[in-house]
Amino acid sequence: MSTTKAQPPTAAAPVTIDRAQYGLAAFLAVVGGYVIYDASGLEPGFADDPLGQKAFPYAVGAALLVLGMLLTVATMRGDTPQSEEGEDVDLTQGADWFTVAKLIGVFAVNIVLVDFLGWAITGAILFAGCAGVLGSTTHLRNIAIGAALSVSTWYGFYVGLGVPIPPSILDGVL
């Protein structure tokens, strides 16, 4: 899903190998291996539990290992995933990794700062940052919209839903 590249539909062309899928296969194998390793450290169950705690993790881990292998084989045979289409998704061009990296950066900034600055501030940064990364040029307006959204969601959660979101640096202001 995430490691796909848009491939033009070519019926008679030579086999295209989507190498990114090897990464996904390796990820599946690592997860499967770790699930089995983790399960091996569990204490055996009691007598009234014939399956025990290990059975289910073992099954899941083994399945992940097998699926990793199957995906590797499928990739070598030229099996490519179908990319998800959408209203503003244009699959005729390759992936724009620079934009993705910038967007991840904006998310990371939010994660790092949210405890200190509080959602009301980082939410505005998150919105304006995302909009800017995705091609919007009206930065001041974006910050205003973002601030309005984040402050209203903060009050919405705090007052409307009774879910206290920490105000952090704006304690006493909000």
Added chain:
Amino acid sequence: MDTLNALLEGFGNALTPLNLMYACLGVLLGTAVGVLPGIGPAMTVALLLPLTYNVDLSSALILFAGIYYGGMYGGSTTSILLNTPGEASSVITAIEGNKMAKAGRAAQALATAAIGSFVAGTIGTVLVVLLAPTIADQVVKLGAPSYLAIMLLALVAVTAVLGSSKLRGSCSLFVGLAIGLVGAGTGQPRLTFGSPLLADGIDIVIVAVAIFALGEALWVAAHLRRRPLEVIPVGRPWMGKQDWQRSWKPWLRGTAFGFPFGAVPAGGAEMPTFLSYVTERKLSRNPEEFGRGAIEGVAGPEAANNASAAGTLMTLLAIGLPVTATAGVILAAMQSYGIQPGPQLFDSEPLLVWTLIASLFIANALLLVLNLPMAPLWASCCRSPGPTCTPASSSSPRWAPTRSTSSGWT
């Protein structure tokens, strides 16, 4: 007439001002996200899952059901006016619908889609009322082995149906099961990496937001459409006498295709919309019109699409099987209230179930009222620039306090 009384009671509960407000909010939001680029119903429901921390369950379900139904109306609008079906179920609508719009018959295409959806949705919901309690009664008689079989069926069905590749579906299924293993729910910490934060497991809200909001945002960012799409302007939808004559049979046939496919765990909406299209082309008196904007080709598949949504909800309520992504997220919402959807639901939470079903009728009627006069407004929404919609969807507090909602799986 037990069922009728229960349904009336449900209407009584659904028509309280607060719940009616949630229904209105739901269908408005649903239509908006169906029309707006970059955000769909599954993502919207996932982002609104934090509501379940404090809002009454029946209100939350009414909101989510409204979004589910509304998303489908909105999806047909973009298919017809933009030729960009947001989801697989409206691909077929786009074939004839967009041709009709290009030929200057956008108003009729939107009208037959909206009225057809209303007819199919209403008939479908009536079928839910008639069939769901009976099915639930039968399923209640099953024992633990049958429940396990149903769970396995659900997992296999979701794996096989969502997406075209069974291998990749299985990969995500087992990654999901591995995520479900995290936590100390069984008495011993599993996969917690020694972190007490993971002892409660990973909250379903976090998983849903990660997949439907963050994942989607990154995917859109990677493939952002740089040039704006061409929107076909449209006036108020209306249909002439001939359009009505050509539409009503496809509506009913589409409903007949859609409902059973929606209710069967491996059915979904793609098959019945396609079958409906093929049938209408075969039965049409002027088959040469197909491919150039035949109204039957919009009426039938749109009805099939909405009838299958009703069928999906029947499976969700009567058996506890989610057949679509949105239904899956609604299921997660129910579980976060500690309610296990399934056959016992009709006995243990009758008011909740019937309120939800009543709200489906209300949502359907609201959508018809909302969509016919307001179609030009929604059409102008299609023109809103993608870059402002996607970040809005990613800006939701996604670190609301977690609460253990681990399902019965591990």
